Amino acid sequence: MSDDNLMTIRQMCDAYEATPRTLRFYEAKELLFPIRQGTKRLYTRRDRARLKLILRGKRFGFSLEEIRQLLDLYDLGDQQATQLAKTYELATQRLSDMVNQREELDEAIEELKQQLEWGEKRLAELHASSAAE
Amino acid sequence: MSDDNLMTIRQMCDAYEATPRTLRFYEAKELLFPIRQGTKRLYTRRDRARLKLILRGKRFGFSLEEIRQLLDLYDLGDQQATQLAKTYELATQRLSDMVNQREELDEAIEELKQQLEWGEKRLAELHASSAAE
């Protein structure tokens, strides 16, 4: 009853567009903890959830070490009270970081849109002048 | 009349929390083009605008090479028509990347908020049980 929903390294790689090397690397960095059947790795639902978060974190520009700390937030089992409080504080900090990043991203999107409008005009001009000639 | 509003490398570093090495590195990578007074670098308003975009791009997880291409969007002088069109296309692509990233960021923020609520409950429980004892 526990055998299903486990994945081999290759299945993982195919599912998440990663390489075996990458998954082993993340394991060495203690980001993933697949179980072992003999020598082979088997990835659980938990590993898949973590991997999703890892890849997402990377797209946001976080380092693997930062991501490792963030991961603890998403699966705080039964930690010590002090540890839980620390984790909680770090989470609120990260949350505010992300909100800031979202504001900046909105700005950037808006600016880029304006540049695109400008570029459209220029392109239209160039097209008009070449047609006139 | 052109002397003001130019900055030395140190002023730039102080203003943008960068190191001289970093600014020279960006120059070597053709991201910045300070003018030279003898051997020394003088950074213009244009350089400052570009540096802001560089630092922002890094926070979004772009590589310097990607950023270099994006920078051309923000100051497309009079380019060739074909080049302008290429640049334009790349910009729309990047824009859609950023919009996607924004959606993901929203998700991430929402999930993290929920985790925080969960953490609050746990903390409250722990506090209650320790007070009862």
Add this chain to the structure above:
DNA sequence: TCATCGCTTGACGTGAACGTAAGTTAAACG
């Protein structure tokens, strides 16, 4: 039984983005 396939563990290599140390030069100051 033998060969192939998939996974494994080292171990060294690589590109990006700088850091750092050594030595040089130009301007400014006492």
Add this chain to the structure above:
DNA sequence: CGTTTAACTTACGTTCACGTCAAGCGATGA
């Protein structure tokens, strides 16, 4: 005129995040 001071060049070093062999192990199929 000597000496700090600040910026410069050159070049090698470092960290991160993997890539890329090389060699071995375990199941599976002919």
